[in-house]
Amino acid sequence: MPELDIALRVNGRAVKWRIEPGDTLLEALHAHYLRGTKLICGTGDCCGCGVILDGISINACCMLAAQADDRELLTIEGLAEDGKLHPIQEAFAEEGAAQCGFCTPGFIMRAYAFLREQPRPTEAEVRAALAGNICRCTGYVKPVAAVLRAAEMMQVEQEKGPHE
Amino acid sequence: MKGIVCMLKIAAYHSPTTLAEAAALLAEVSRTIIAGGTDLLVNPRFMVGVGEIVDIGRLGLNFLVEEQGWLRIGAGATMRTVAQHARVQGLANGILARSAAVCGSPNIRNMATLAGNVASALPSADTPPALLALNAQVVLVGIHGERLVPLDSFFVGPARSVREREIISELRIPLASSDGLRGGFYKIGRTTEDISIVNAAATLLMKDGRITAARLALGAVAPIPLRVVRAEVALIGQPAIEETFRQVAEIVRDEVRPINDQRASAAYRRSMSGVAVTRALRQAAGLAQPGEEWRHA
Numbered sequence: 001m002p003e004l005d006i007a008l009r010v011n012g013r014a015v016k017w018r019i020e021p022g023d024t025l026l027e028a029l030h031a032h033y034l035r036g037t038k039l040i041c042g043t044g045d046c047c048g049c050g051v052i053l054d055g056i057s058i059n060a061c062c063m064l065a066a067q068a069d070d071r072e073l074l075t076i077e078g079l080a081e082d083g084k085l086h087p088i089q090e091a092f093a094e095e096g097a098a099q100c101g102f103c104t105p106g107f108i109m110r111a112y113a114f115l116r117e118q119p120r121p122t123e124a125e126v127r128a129a130l131a132g133n134i135c136r137c138t139g140y141v142k143p144v145a146a147v148l149r150a151a152e153m154m155q156v157e158q159e160k161g162p163h164e
Numbered sequence: 165m166k167g168i169v170c171m172l173k174i175a176a177y178h179s180p181t182t183l184a185e186a187a188a189l190l191a192e193v194s195r196t197i198i199a200g201g202t203d204l205l206v207n208p209r210f211m212v213g214v215g216e217i218v219d220i221g222r223l224g225l226n227f228l229v230e231e232q233g234w235l236r237i238g239a240g241a242t243m244r245t246v247a248q249h250a251r252v253q254g255l256a257n258g259i260l261a262r263s264a265a266v267c268g269s270p271n272i273r274n275m276a277t278l279a280g281n282v283a284s285a286l287p288s289a290d291t292p293p294a295l296l297a298l299n300a301q302v303v304l305v306g307i308h309g310e311r312l313v314p315l316d317s318f319f320v321g322p323a324r325s326v327r328e329r330e331i332i333s334e335l336r337i338p339l340a341s342s343d344g345l346r347g348g349f350y351k352i353g354r355t356t357e358d359i360s361i362v363n364a365a366a367t368l369l370m371k372d373g374r375i376t377a378a379r380l381a382l383g384a385v386a387p388i389p390l391r392v393v394r395a396e397v398a399l400i401g402q403p404a405i406e407e408t409f410r411q412v413a414e415i416v417r418d419e420v421r422p423i424n425d426q427r428a429s430a431a432y433r434r435s436m437s438g439v440a441v442t443r444a445l446r447q448a449a450g451l452a453q454p455g456e457e458w459r460h461a
Contacts, residue, residue, distance in 0.1 A: 042206070047271045069179070
């Protein structure tokens with residue numbers, strides 16, 4: 001198969017990837033050792049492969065890697081900073097919002113994009129925002145609680161301002 | 165590396181920057197278009213015989229503008245863009261915005277394009293009934309130039325349309341007679357994110373309590389998104405009251421050609437087509453009953 005080169009920013013770093021024309025973004029992530037983004041349904045139905053592209057949450061399974069050329073990507077690996085978990089990750093851990101955990105990266109990335117648009121959501125808004133994320137352990141109550149808790153945590157952090 | 169999801173055997177990816185270049189590339193039969201990718205990459209039927217992909221994401225078609233009496237929606241406009249756009253939300257009670265807002269999950273709506281929903285030509289698609297009710301036109305661009313096709317003569321069968329090696333560059337909705345246009349949209353599905361079991365859209369113009377113009381369309385009840393002209397004709401000159409809607413619902417049940425599948429039986433779809441169209445008409449007439457009005461989740 002022929003190959004092509006793409007240049008993009010992934011989790012704040014400029015990278016150059018050699019890909020095949022038919023590689024999905026999800027396949028390219030896995031090939032470049034970013035395997036926190038999960039392949040679950042592979043048909044766009046479960047949002048388990050959710051990542052943030054140019055600030056918007058998308059499914060990496062239904063996009064070609066070639067389409068990500070020149071764009072900015074954030075994956076679950078890029079959320080923690082200097083070993084400190086992102087408040088959404090912390091909230092998921094504290095609420096026990098993962099059972100087997102396989103769908104969790106997709107939930108967290110969707111929550112990340114959602115909370116940027118709606119920093120003070122109601123529970124109904126959180127449920128609507130997470131409606132496409134499927135958990136086959138069927139644990140939806142705790143992820144909803146975790147996102148509401150993360151919203152509070154992020155609010156407090158913002159009021160404190162950037163820490164030293 | 166070998167594809168892990170659907171093993172796409174794609175020999176080349178093209179990313180043209182002009183419509184003319186894209187049309188020239190697409191003239192080759194082994195090539196197909198990618199925009200949002202949410203149908204193409206997950207539904208094997210769209211990849212049959214495809215060896216190369218033409219990405220139309222860099223053609224500058226992300227626009228959504230009002231211009232010279234038309235609402236022009238570029239091929240790159242996503243469901244999210246359409247659902248959130250103030251002008252679309254204000255047109256005929258926002259039926260197009262509302263149908264775009266229930267098309268798949270939030271992540272899908274962030275990727276999928278309105279034009280792609282039309283191009284895929286699936287009978288159960290969420291947005292074609294609203295587009296048909298709004299009398300949308302399709303702009304097709306190929307190597308022989310551009311042509312304008314009314315959406316009600318665009319669909320031919322499941323995943324088949326009159327599009328021949330052409331790109332949908334944009335959809336156009338006429339705004340000239342849209343003042344006072346009232347609309348309704350109702351989707352029956354297991355959840356709002358799921359594929360429709362039945363959906364229906366209606367637009368009405370009314371004068372002195374009587375209907376002067378009507379357009380009605382349903383999804384998932386025929387091989388194509390179905391405009392029901394016989395029901396439209398029956399509405400003209402009638403008062404917007406329950407008895408009128410009841411008669412129209414019977415015509416709709418008579419006209420639909422539903423199938424049995426894993427989502428619903430043909431009999432259920434036929435029965436519900438009358439319910440969906442009645443609720444869409446009630447919304448358009450300002451008579452929606454509690455629980456039938458639009459609620460944005």
